[in-house]
Amino acid sequence: MMKKAVICGYYGQGNGGDEALLVSLLQMLPSDIYPIVLSANPRQTEERYGVESCPNRSFLAILKVLKQSDLFIWGGGSLMQDVTSWSSPIYYAGLMILAQQLGLKTIAWAQGIGPLKRPFTRWLTHQALRKCTAVSVRDGASAKLVSEWQINPLVAPDPVWALKAKSVPKLSDLPAPRVAVNLRKHPQLTPQRLKVLTKALIDFQKATNVCLLLVPFQASQDLEIARSIAAQLPGFHQIISLEDPRELKGLFRGVEMMIGMRLHSLIMAAAEESRCFALSYDPKVTRLMIEIELPGWELNELPDDPNIISTAWLKCYANGEALSQYRIQSLVDRAFMHQEILGTGFTK
Structure with a gap:
């Protein structure tokens, strides 16, 4: 039976690295999981990758897809860091915690955790991760940080290493x-x-x-x-x-x-x-x-x-x-x- 997964990351923003993480995730996703991608540009995401997409700043739309889904995935990248933005980790952690409260299984996938300079964002990251079904990180420093919270992550290189490349015409x-x-x-x-x-x-x-x-x-x-x-x-x-x-x-x-x-x-x-x-x-x-x-x-x-x-x-x-x-x-x-x-x- 097909299960639905809401995939959350820095998508639809025109960032090649984060788009590569999304494609890597879709490439690795089990065939019995139907992805719904939260994106800043849902139409573009749907057309480019052939997936269902939902506007990532519409709370009502997000709430609706979460209630219809089984799994919530943080899809790679440095989502939980407060150096470039203090609001970004609040947004991503908020969605993760909401999904957990709605009873979804949750996965923090291929994360680069930190830097977390502020006590509040550090506490919030801990709260979001401690109830995850599974956690994977992309580097040893991230693993060290979350292990301090008695969370035992899978540690592996960034998924973009495994992205299938295409030749560039001309x-x-x-x-x-x-x-x-x-x-x-x-x-x-x-x-x-x-x-x-x-x-x-x-x-x-x-x-x-x-x-x-x-x-x-x-x-x-x-x-x-x-x-x-x-x-x-x-x-x-x-x-x-x-x-x-x-x-x-x-x-x-x-x-x-x-x-x-x-x-x-x-x-x-x-x-x-x-x-x-x-x-x-x-x-x-x-x-x-x-x-x-x-x-x-x-x-x-x-x-x-x-x-x-x-x-x-x-x-x-x-x-x-x-x-x-x-x-x-x-x-x-x-x-x-x-x-x-x-x-x-x-x-x-």
């Missing part, structure tokens, strides 16, 4: 070799740091003659920066905006190296055997750098000298190594561990 028409760049708007990416990084990219391109692909993962945060860099580049370049996260991942099959801020830009590139250089603005990116030994800098420790940066990129481009196929396959296989808890929703 990518081969662009000159090779290709290096991709993803920068996003953030307080740590000050105008001065952006200026330094842009100068370093200009020098890097002059030294290598690569085709630079500027890849926005969320147009509202990334596109303006991509355009400002593109206007100053001396060599061949292209801004590439892809809506299908499977194509976004597939793009990196044709890329020699990735210089990235966003977590999923680095995961997708590394998964497709591209060398990576990280610019970390967030603990989740730093965790990835440590776990798979990526070169890079914390943005707040970025050198002031563009020559130091471009030299580091040249070293990574010339001598850096992509993850081995064995290492990638291990990460993919372990990422599929998140699939295990999706089947537990009706067995506990």
Whole structure:
């Protein structure tokens, strides 16, 4: 008998990483579970992924689908953190607790928990998680935090490692070799740091003659920066905006190296055997750098000298190594561990 699952995350916001998490979840969902996705853009979500969708800010609509459903899933990402927003964890925890009060089985799936700076949001996260049927997290730091609350999560790599990639039409028409760049708007990416990084990219391109692909993962945060860099580049370049996260991942099959801020830009590139250089603005990116030994800098420790940066990129481009196929396959296989808890929703 088909069961209904309400899937909740940062969906319909035009963020490639979160859309990739949704597709990864739908890819892993048991065939006897019918998904209903909460989205900021329900029509787009329905058309793009062939699933039923519900507006994520309509309380009455959400309440209606919850009452008709059996399972509620937090669908990946850093939903419970209070650094970028204090209201976001209240919203997500509120829905989880409401679902629990309505008697639904609840799963916290592939979560990156924290940072949680405020006592209230930390308490709220604990309340939401302690009554879950199952919990999985995507990194050791998240596991350590929830284990302090006597919650024993499944720990596995981010599900996007296991996302099935699609080839990008006409990518081969662009000159090779290709290096991709993803920068996003953030307080740590000050105008001065952006200026330094842009100068370093200009020098890097002059030294290598690569085709630079500027890849926005969320147009509202990334596109303006991509355009400002593109206007100053001396060599061949292209801004590439892809809506299908499977194509976004597939793009990196044709890329020699990735210089990235966003977590999923680095995961997708590394998964497709591209060398990576990280610019970390967030603990989740730093965790990835440590776990798979990526070169890079914390943005707040970025050198002031563009020559130091471009030299580091040249070293990574010339001598850096992509993850081995064995290492990638291990990460993919372990990422599929998140699939295990999706089947537990009706067995506990």
